[in-house]
Amino acid sequence: MSASMRAVLFDLDGTLIDSAPDLAGAANELRSVHGLPELPFERFRPMVGSGARGMIGVAFDVGPDDERFGPLRDAFLDRYEHRMTRETRVFAAVLPLLDALDRLGHPWGVVTNKATRFTEPLVRSLALHQRARTVIAGDTTAHSKPHPAPLLEAARRVGLEPSQCIYVGDDLRDVQAGHAAGMTTVIAAWGYLGIGEPIESWGADHIIKTPAELLNLLAMA
Structure with a gap:
């Protein structure tokens, strides 16, 4: 691996972990409370990267400007908090990548828009807190x-310049944040990806189809 590219930072949902089953489950539980039938999992999965806004949008066709959004969001988050570790797992193909980074002594970390209220217990439940820098x-x-x-x-916390970091994510905001920070940006094509413009239009430095490809990028950096 190149000495100039030393750390990897990951988005959480859709990049490191598959949290879609619990997020979709919480949304369908809330639909049930409102007397509505469950929606197929495939309807929810692409919108997981948009968090509660995406789940409420799919489940109730309600956006942030709607007066119903706030109460629905709060009820959804309460339900999600109670089940968020039930089915969520680290992507199986990501585990060997983390093992390789650890073995090679390259620090890695997590940068997510998920609130600490959810991030901390979720990361602990998956034993990632013991490994992430x-x-x-x-x-x-x-x-x-x-x-x-x-x-x-x-x-700053890993003690490196932004230019020495790669940021891997599955949402346009990940690419935008990475570029603004001066990092190399990588799209995880196994992620949730949304339903907007094709990922090729996001302007990332690289698109990878499998986690293993990231090691090749690091070796060439």
Whole structure:
């Protein structure tokens, strides 16, 4: 691996972990409370990167400007908090990548827009807190992605320049934040990806289809 590219920072949902089953489950539980039938999992999965806004949008066709959004969001988050570790797992193909980074002595960390309320217990339940050099949640800094502040704070905590870090994510905001922070940006094509413009239009430095490809990028950096 190149000495110039020394750390990898990951988005959480859709990049390191598959949290879609619990997020979709919480949304369908809330639909049931409102007397509505469950929606197929495939409807929810692409929108997981948009968090509660995405889940409420799919489940109730309600956006943030709707007066119903706030109460629905709060009820959804309460339900999600009670089940968020039930089905969520680290992506199986990501585990060998983390093992390789640890073995090679390259620090890695997490930068997510998920609030600390959810991030900390979730990361602990998956035993990632014992391995990640840093975990930055959506409320760790004054701004969340696509602002660069969370990524810059992560670089500071691992003791490296932003230019020595790669940021891997599955949402346009991840690419925007990474570029603004001066990091190399990588799209995880196994992630949730949304339903907007094709990922090729996001302007990332690289797109990888499998976690193993990241080691090749690091070796060529």
